[in-house]
Amino acid sequence: xxxxxxxxxxxxxxxxxxxxxxxxxxxxxxxxxxxxxxxxxxxxxxxxxxxxxxxxxxxxxxxxxxxxxxxxxxxxxxxxxxxxxxxxxxxxxxxxxxxxxxxxxxxxxxx
Amino acid sequence: xxxxxxxxxxxxxxxxxxxxxxxxxxxxxxxxxxxxxxxxxxxxxxxxxxxxxxxxxxxxxxxxxxxxxxxxxxxxxxxxxxxxxxxxxxxxxxxxxxxxxxxxxxxxxxxxxxxxxxxxxxxxxxx
Numbered sequence: 001x002x003x004x005x006x007x008x009x010x011x012x013x014x015x016x017x018x019x020x021x022x023x024x025x026x027x028x029x030x031x032x033x034x035x036x037x038x039x040x041x042x043x044x045x046x047x048x049x050x051x052x053x054x055x056x057x058x059x060x061x062x063x064x065x066x067x068x069x070x071x072x073x074x075x076x077x078x079x080x081x082x083x084x085x086x087x088x089x090x091x092x093x094x095x096x097x098x099x100x101x102x103x104x105x106x107x108x109x110x111x
Numbered sequence: 112x113x114x115x116x117x118x119x120x121x122x123x124x125x126x127x128x129x130x131x132x133x134x135x136x137x138x139x140x141x142x143x144x145x146x147x148x149x150x151x152x153x154x155x156x157x158x159x160x161x162x163x164x165x166x167x168x169x170x171x172x173x174x175x176x177x178x179x180x181x182x183x184x185x186x187x188x189x190x191x192x193x194x195x196x197x198x199x200x201x202x203x204x205x206x207x208x209x210x211x212x213x214x215x216x217x218x219x220x221x222x223x224x225x226x227x228x229x230x231x232x233x234x235x236x237x238x
Contacts, residue, residue, distance in 0.1 A: 001174070033222050037158075044207060044228040045158065051216045090158055094222060099171050100148070100160035 002026045004091050004103035011109040012081045020106045022091030023073040030067055032094040034074040039088045039105075048089075049076060078108070086110045113137035115147070115208045115229035125238045129198050133191040133208030133229065140166045140184060144213040146223060147191045149182065151204040152231075159204075163211065163223070164191055198236045205231040 003025040012018040022034065034052050037045035047056050049065035052074065062082075067074045074093075078085055091103040119131035131149070138145055148163040162182040163171045172180050181194040191208065210227040 033216055033218075033220075035225070044230055046228070047226065050224065051218070054217060092158075092225070097174055099163060099173075099223070100150070100225065102150075102158040102160065105157045 001095055001097060002101065004093060004101055006089075006091060006103040006106045008104070009107040009109065011111055012078075013111050014081050014083060016081050017077060017079040018081060018108065019078075020076045020089050020091075020108070021073050022075070022103050023071065024093065028069065029072045029074055029093075030069050034065070034067060035092045036063075036065055036074075036076045037090045037092065039090065041087075045090060081110050083110050113210050113227045115210060115227060117206055117208050117229045117232035119206070119232055119234065121233060121235060123198050123234060123236050125199055125236055126197055129195040129202070129234060129236075131193045131195075131206055131208075131232065131234070132185060133193070134185075134187070135189050135191070135208070135210065138210065139189065142166060146211040146213075148209045148211055148225065149193045150207045150209055150225075150228075151202075152207070153201070153204040156204075161206075162193060200236045200238050203234065203236045205233045207231045 005023045010018050036049035038048045039045040048059050048063045052067050053065040062080045064077045088105050090105045095101045115135045123129050146165045149161040152158050164182045179196045185192045208229045209225045211223045213221050214224045
């Protein structure tokens with residue numbers, strides 16, 4: 001089993017860029033795909049990044065994902081911040097026993 | 112278009128058994144490589160995977176909750192039922208059902224994704 005650790009919160013001004021990290025506690029971050037979900041208040045999660053760096057249709061190209069084996073982490077970067085980006089963001093990967101593992105979530109505040 | 116809808120009691124007393132139903136459309140278990148999972152979210156807290164049932168009736172459970180969970184296909188062919196025994200106030204959460212399929216990823220390996228979520232049903236466990 002492993003954990004995915006995210007910062008509790010990040011913030012940025014409209015038009016700026018923020019990055020949310022997701023660090024895997026054991027095993028290689030590159031060994032299993034990482035997904036990122038956006039969850040607005042009162043709504044179900046929706047996928048903004050899948051398979052580490054792929055963007056679903058309909059998700060703005062301001063959203064990008066990456067993985068860094070040196071820090072064993074994944075990152076979600078949102079550029080050109082908009083007020084509508086304010087939400088909770090969760091990373092998710094896979095484990096042989098726990099199947100779907102979620103990070104603790106990061107609250108993005110657009111100031 | 113795939114849709115899922117969760118239903119069940121909004122209030123349950125501690126020690127009782129919680130039964131939730133996921134009714135879905137737009138796919139069926141007669142299609143191989145599909146699955147339906149359950150994920151919950153306590154108020155103000157993170158998402159937590161609970162269980163998954165595959166098209167072939169294979170099942171997987173969260174190790175931490177395995178003793179208390181049971182997932183099964185419903186009597187209606189487009190339903191999945193999740194049962195949780197001996198509930199406690201810490202089980203208070205929004206429960207989501209999720210469509211999954213075994214997707215070929217960009218790097219050539221398969222994985223069970225989560226691509227469509229229900230709106231969730233909120234369950235409060237009272238002591």
